[in-house]
Amino acid sequence: MVRRLADVTSTQFITTxxxxxxxxVADKVYGVTQKNEVSRVNVVTMDExxxxxVHDQSHKGK
Structure with missing residues (x-):
C-alpha cells in the first residue's frame, strides 16, 4: 500500500x-547507531x- 501510494502520488514516506x-520495497534504508551518546544515521543495504x-527477532523474550 505504501509503495503504491508513493508511486501514484509522487510522495515520500519515512517509516521506522x-x-x-x-x-x-524501500528505495533507501537507513540504520541508526549510537556511540558515546551520539547517534549516527547511515545508509545500509537491504541485506544489512x-x-x-532477523537478529533482533531472535533476541525477543530473552
Whole structure:
C-alpha cells in the first residue's frame, strides 16, 4: 500500500520499522547507531537491514 501510494502520488514516506515487508520495497534504508551518546544515521543495504531484523527477532523474550 505504501509503495503504491508513493508511486501514484509522487510522495515520500519515512517509516521506522522492523517489518521485512517494508524494508524489501524501500528505495533507501537507513540504520541508526549510537556511540558515546551520539547517534549516527547511515545508509545500509537491504541485506544489512534484513539481517538486523532477523537478529533482533531472535533476541525477543530473552
Amino acid at each position: 520499522t522492523f517489518h521485512p515487508e517494508l524494508v524489501k 537491514a534484513l539481517d538486523f531484523i
